[in-house]
Amino acid sequence: MQVATGSSILNGIAIGKIRIYKAPKFEIKEALVDDPAPELERFEQARVKVQDQQQVLYDKAVKAAGEESAAIFQFHMDMLDDDDLLDAVKTIITDQHHTAEYAAQHGFENTAQMFKDMDDPYFQARSADVLDVGNSVISVLLGLDTDSLQGSEPSILVAEDLAPSETVRLDKSLLLGMITREGSSTSHTAILARSMNLPTLIQCKDISDDWDGKFAILDGYNSCVYIEPTQDLIDSLTKKRNEDLRQEALLQELKGKTNTTIDGKTIKVYANIGGPQDVGAVQVNDAEGVGLFRSEFVYLNSTEDPSEEVQFQAYKRVLETLAPKLVIIRTCDIGADKTIDYMNLAKEENPALGFRAIRISLSRKDFFKRQLRALLRASAYGNLGIMFPMIISLREVRECKEILEECRKELEAEGKNVSDKIQIGIMVETPAAAICADALAEEVDFFSLGTNDLTQYTLAIDRQNAKLEPFSDTHHPAVLKEIQMTIEAGHRHGCWVGICGELGADTTLTETFLRMGVDELSVNPRSVLPLRKVIRSIDLSRNPEEGNA
Amino acid sequence: MKEFKYTITDPVGIHARPAGLLVKEVKKHASAIKIANKDGKSADAKKLLALMGLGIRQGDEITVTVEGDDEAEAAAAIEAFLKANL
Numbered sequence: 213m214q215v216a217t218g219s220s221i222l223n224g225i226a227i228g229k230i231r232i233y234k235a236p237k238f239e240i241k242e243a244l245v246d247d248p249a250p251e252l253e254r255f256e257q258a259r260v261k262v263q264d265q266q267q268v269l270y271d272k273a274v275k276a277a278g279e280e281s282a283a284i285f286q287f288h289m290d291m292l293d294d295d296d297l298l299d300a301v302k303t304i305i306t307d308q309h310h311t312a313e314y315a316a317q318h319g320f321e322n323t324a325q326m327f328k329d330m331d332d333p334y335f336q337a338r339s340a341d342v343l344d345v346g347n348s349v350i351s352v353l354l355g356l357d358t359d360s361l362q363g364s365e366p367s368i369l370v371a372e373d374l375a376p377s378e379t380v381r382l383d384k385s386l387l388l389g390m391i392t393r394e395g396s397s398t399s400h401t402a403i404l405a406r407s408m409n410l411p412t413l414i415q416c417k418d419i420s421d422d423w424d425g426k427f428a429i430l431d432g433y434n435s436c437v438y439i440e441p442t443q444d445l446i447d448s449l450t451k452k453r454n455e456d457l458r459q460e461a462l463l464q465e466l467k468g469k470t471n472t473t474i475d476g477k478t479i480k481v482y483a484n485i486g487g488p489q490d491v492g493a494v495q496v497n498d499a500e501g502v503g504l505f506r507s508e509f510v511y512l513n514s515t516e517d518p519s520e521e522v523q524f525q526a527y528k529r530v531l532e533t534l535a536p537k538l539v540i541i542r543t544c545d546i547g548a549d550k551t552i553d554y555m556n557l558a559k560e561e562n563p564a565l566g567f568r569a570i571r572i573s574l575s576r577k578d579f580f581k582r583q584l585r586a587l588l589r590a591s592a593y594g595n596l597g598i599m600f601p602m603i604i605s606l607r608e609v610r611e612c613k614e615i616l617e618e619c620r621k622e623l624e625a626e627g628k629n630v631s632d633k634i635q636i637g638i639m640v641e642t643p644a645a646a647i648c649a650d651a652l653a654e655e656v657d658f659f660s661l662g663t664n665d666l667t668q669y670t671l672a673i674d675r676q677n678a679k680l681e682p683f684s685d686t687h688h689p690a691v692l693k694e695i696q697m698t699i700e701a702g703h704r705h706g707c708w709v710g711i712c713g714e715l716g717a718d719t720t721l722t723e724t725f726l727r728m729g730v731d732e733l734s735v736n737p738r739s740v741l742p743l744r745k746v747i748r749s750i751d752l753s754r755n756p757e758e759g760n761a
Numbered sequence: 762m763k764e765f766k767y768t769i770t771d772p773v774g775i776h777a778r779p780a781g782l783l784v785k786e787v788k789k790h791a792s793a794i795k796i797a798n799k800d801g802k803s804a805d806a807k808k809l810l811a812l813m814g815l816g817i818r819q820g821d822e823i824t825v826t827v828e829g830d831d832e833a834e835a836a837a838a839i840e841a842f843l844k845a846n847l
Contacts, residue, residue, distance in 0.1 A: 283777070283778045284777070286777075286778065286781060287777035287778065287781055290777075290780075290781040290784065290809050291809060291810065293809070294808055294809045294810045294811075295807070295808055296808050296810055296811050297810055323810060326810075326814055327813075327814070330814070330816045331816065332774070332816055332818060334773055334774070334776060335813065335816050338777065338813065341777075342810075521770040522770070522772065524770075525770060525771055525772060526772075
């Protein structure tokens with residue numbers, strides 16, 4: 213048995229034979245042609261064909277991985293419309309009488325070199341895209357059948373590196389997993405592998421041609437591959453893989469289904485996300501929207517106070533990608549356990565009860581307005597909800613709304629587009645908000661229960677202190693009662709109520725929450741489908757065996 | 762001829778996706794439209810790869826020149842596009 217390690221793209225196991233995948237070697241003759249016209253025509257036909265191929269890849273990638281990951285294929289199509297590149301190839305044909313494939317090879321290589329010579333790593337990396345498209349054109353011209361490279365039985369593919377179009381073009385029914393010597397975790401291939409849920413190992417330096425045809429297990433959990441593994445390993449990893457498959461199949465079956473109980477009550481299941489990088493997970497896990505988008509990432513990923521423009525771009529991208537799904541963005545929740553140097557927050561005796569979240573925003577109006585203006589501008593690109601954290605009083609909500617209105621007026625005066633359908637809500641995460649929910653509900657469109665803080669504040673138990681674990685009870689009747697009060701108060705005033713804390717994903721409470729009348733549960737993207745499964749198994753018309761709180 | 766300046770705010774600069782959209786926008790107009798980077802190197806904005814070859818990044822000030830029959834309208838459209846996308 214040989215063990216080789218690499219860097220794992222996702223937790224999963226692939227079991228099967230190794231197939232060494234070699235990118236097609238082009239044998240391009242330097243022979244000259246007398247008449248360039250037929251070569252120009254061949255190039256044009258190949259160009260159109262590759263553009264069609266890229267369109268197919270684009271559609272495929274949108275389905276498998278979402279629009280963000282697919283954008284690269286749009287770029288490939290646009291590239292094939294670029295006059296400079298096409299002229300470069302055509303000139304080699306007409307002036308030097310070379311064949312279409314020779315001209316394509318050199319024309320694309322020269323353009324790739326231009327990108328390679330640039331300073332910025334983003335632009336440098338585009339040289340791989342140019343070569344990728346060039347190779348597709350050459351393959352078509354040479355009549356190479358790239359499909360046969362995979363062999364005829366399902367296998368774990370081993371390659372030096374895989375171009376994005378190669379990854380997408382691979383026949384998934386023959387693909388158990390992928391191992392490459394090169395590649396980075398942010399490369400398109402890794403992103404696609406992740407969204408197609410394929411166990412993949414990159415930067416595996418020990419790959420070898422000798423592996424071809426050998427039986428192997430790719431263990432994504434432990435970032436390694438076993439070549440000719442022992443029977444013990446085969447048994448234990450097969451068992452693990454079968455569990456994964458069962459779960460996966462179940463989830464695939466639930467995609468596109470509504471979150472409806474047996475007796476017909478439907479609620480929404482949204483996802484909690486921490487930044488634009490999680491958008492793919494929202495799509496892949498079929499969340500109906502985003503119930504909590506923590507805006508802290510724009511502050512934490514920056515060494516200085518982020519400008520309105522930077523924030524606008526980040527919010528816009530998420531809203532645009534997920535439109536028309538509702539995306540609820542929570543305003544800055546810095547403070548307590550999350551601190552940032554440039555915010556110059558003083559050390560506090562009791563930070564959880566201190567200067568944090570909306571308290572900072574309302575004390576630093578310019579800072580708050582930058583975020584609100586960015587949010588309002590982004591609202592024109594999707595379906596936005598704005599949520600204020602750590603609210604304890606009516607006065608605070610009114611003040612937030614006044615500042616928001618002030619920003620809206622300013623932007624309108626500046627001629628900027630702002631949506632008039634933005635939902636406004638608050639986190640209910642303090643006992644004060646739960647108790648005053650009736651009054652607060654009149655001011656907002658929705659409530660979102662932040663059960664982590666609500667529990668900490670209700671039970672007076674510091675959630676960072678492990679010693680308090682034995683005293684803590686996440687199902688404490690006081691917390692459940694506050695949730696019930698909040699839902700009822702919200703509904704009395706036409707306000708919908710969701711839960712975005714960890715309790716929302718606790719499936720032992722799902723039935724309880726449904727009986728309380730909750731309208732929405734927002735959970736981490738991976739919990740969306742498991743939660744849907746639980747909801748669909750609940751029958752509210754049946755007498756509950758346990759009384760609800 | 763119309764000319765205006767614009768500072769790029771997109772964190773990745775004029776990257777593949779907006780560059781593709783920009784070229785499509787530019788092609789809607791009859792005028793000749795050129796974009797120059799902060800070093801004065803300029804490219805025909807109807808050409809995707811040349812445009813990306815300028816290596817324009819966040820914070821860079823670009824100069825857009827528009828010349829032709831529909832220059833007023835084209836310049837306004839390009840400026841609006843830049844503001845919305847880059």
